Structures are given as structure tokens and as C-alpha cells.
Ligand SMILES: Nc1ncnc2c1ncn2[C@@H]1O[C@H](COP(=O)(O)OP(=O)(O)OP(=O)(O)O)[C@@H](O)[C@H]1O
């Protein structure tokens with residue numbers, strides 16, 4: 001097991017104007033699961049079920065209220081670990097790309113950080129090589145993110161994450177903002193990276209069809225709890241839980257998925 005989430009709780013407090021704690025939102029209530037090296041785990045559930053909260057906690061971008069995240073059996077604290085163990089890809093690629101940096105500059109910095117070298121030591125062919133992994137070998141690396149399409153930006157964000165050599169990639173709704181014909185391409189890219197690089201991936205989406213195409217195993221979340229988990233074929237082909245059945249019947253059909 002590369003990653004274990006043990007009894008994770010997350011409660012958000014919204015403060016009143018006097019600074020008193022008032023409303024509580026129980027975003028996560030006792031989440032337990034583990035991920036094997038090289039696995040793609042799908043996290044699916046409706047809006048507000050706690051998927052992004054869980055993704056952020058796994059990546060160390062947010063602290064759990066209770067429970068712990070273990071990496072290779074050791075408790076993980078992002079502050080103590082210098083190595084970039086987990087990287088996150090967001091729905092909007094702007095969340096991971098700095099608009100003020102050219103693509104070449106951003107990738108050079110990420111490759112340098114991943115290799116523990118100074119950026120000046122990273123040659124252009126290394127940048128081309130990482131771009132070829134996401135199908136963008138021919139782009140002009142002197143361009144800025146806004147000069148690329150949404151699908152290209154998401155590919156660049158994935159290239160940047162790969163350059164940092166993470167042990168785990170968490171993709172939070174990575175295709176939801178893209179045109180449906182582009183969604184299938186990015187989904188296939190994520191599968192290819194898992195196969196070719198052996199990278200462990202958590203794929204978060206509200207669309208159970210997309211999650212089924214990508215994932216080996218699926219976790220279904222509802223209101224901060226896991227309601228069902230198992231191999232993708234079993235969860236989608238033979239769901240036991242009523243909530244899972246509801247998600248399956250609500251799926252919009254994407255003709256580009258195969
Ligand atoms: N920073 C925050 N402060 C307060 N409440 C929050 C915060 N982030 C999330 N929440 C609440 O926690 C719950 C879970 O939110 P989360 O974003 O994890 O859901 P999600 O499954 O990712 O939803 P979506 O599919 O819409 O992205 C929601 O009720 C949300 O309103």
C-alpha cells in the first residue's frame with residue numbers, strides 16, 4: 001500500500017461576525033481506504049460529498065480534523081517531507097499554472113525541483129521529453145498558458161505535475177471544464193500515464209461513467225462518508241447501494257468515451 005487514509009474527519013466552521021464558531025459542516029466523517037502502488041482509484045459522488053476535501057487532505061493542502069494519512073506505512077506531514085510526494089490537478093488548469101510564466105520556464109523549474117538540480121542545468125530536450133509524454137511535443141514553449149486551449153492547458157498542467165516526480169497524482173475533476181470531445185482525450189492521457197509511468201493516481205469526478213473508464217477501483221462517497229467501494233466493473237456493473245444506482249442512472253452519455 002502506498003497510501004492509507006485512516007478514519008479521516010474534516011469539519012469546517014463558519015464564523016459569525018463576532019468571531020464565534022457557529023455553523024459546522026461535516027465534510028468528511030470517518031473515511032478509510034488504501035491505494036496500491038500503480039493503481040488508479042476513482043472517487044465519485046455528487047457535489048458537496050467531500051471529494052475535493054479528501055483530495056486536498058491527501059495532498060497535504062488541508063489538515064484533517066481527525067485521523068491520519070500514511071505514506072508507505074509512515075505518517076505523512078507535508079512540512080517535514082521535502083520531496084513532492086503528491087501533486088494535484090484541478091478542474092481549471094489555471095489552478096496549477098502560473099499565468100506569468102512561459103510554459104518552458106514553468107516546466108524547467110518543475111523538472112529542476114523534481115531532479116534536485118538548479119533550473120539552469122535542465123536542457124530544452126528534457127522539456128520536450130516531458131511535453132511528448134502529454135502529446136504536446138510541438139508547442140512553442142515561449143508561449144504563456146493563456147495562449148493555449150483548455151485541453152492543452154490541462155495537458156501542460158499534467159506535464160508540470162509529472163516533472164515534479166510525484167508518488168501520487170490527484171486529479172480533481174480534471175475534465176469537467178473541457179469540451180466533451182476533449183474530455184475523452186484527457187481521460188485517455190491519464191490512463192496512458194498510469195500505464196507507461198506506473199504512476200499511482202486518484203481520479204475525482206461526479207460522472208461515474210468517466211470514473212469507470214479510468215479507474216481500477218472506485219469509492220462512492222455521499223455526504224462525507226464512503227457508501228460503497230470495490231473494483232470498477234463490480235461497482236458499475238453490479239452496484240449494491242441505492243445511492244450508487246442513482247449515480248449510474250444520472251450519467252450523461254458522452255459519445256466520445258469508448
Ligand atoms: N473551505 C471551506 N469552508 C467551509 N466549508 C467548506 C469548505 N470547503 C468545502 N466545504 C464544505 O464541505 C462540503 C464538501 O465539499 P467538497 O468541496 O469537498 O465537495 P465535492 O464533493 O468536491 O463537491 P463538488 O463535486 O461540487 O466539487 C460541502 O458542504 C462544502 O460546502
Ligand SMILES: [Mg+2]
Pocket residue numbers: 051052053172
Ligand atoms: Mg470538488
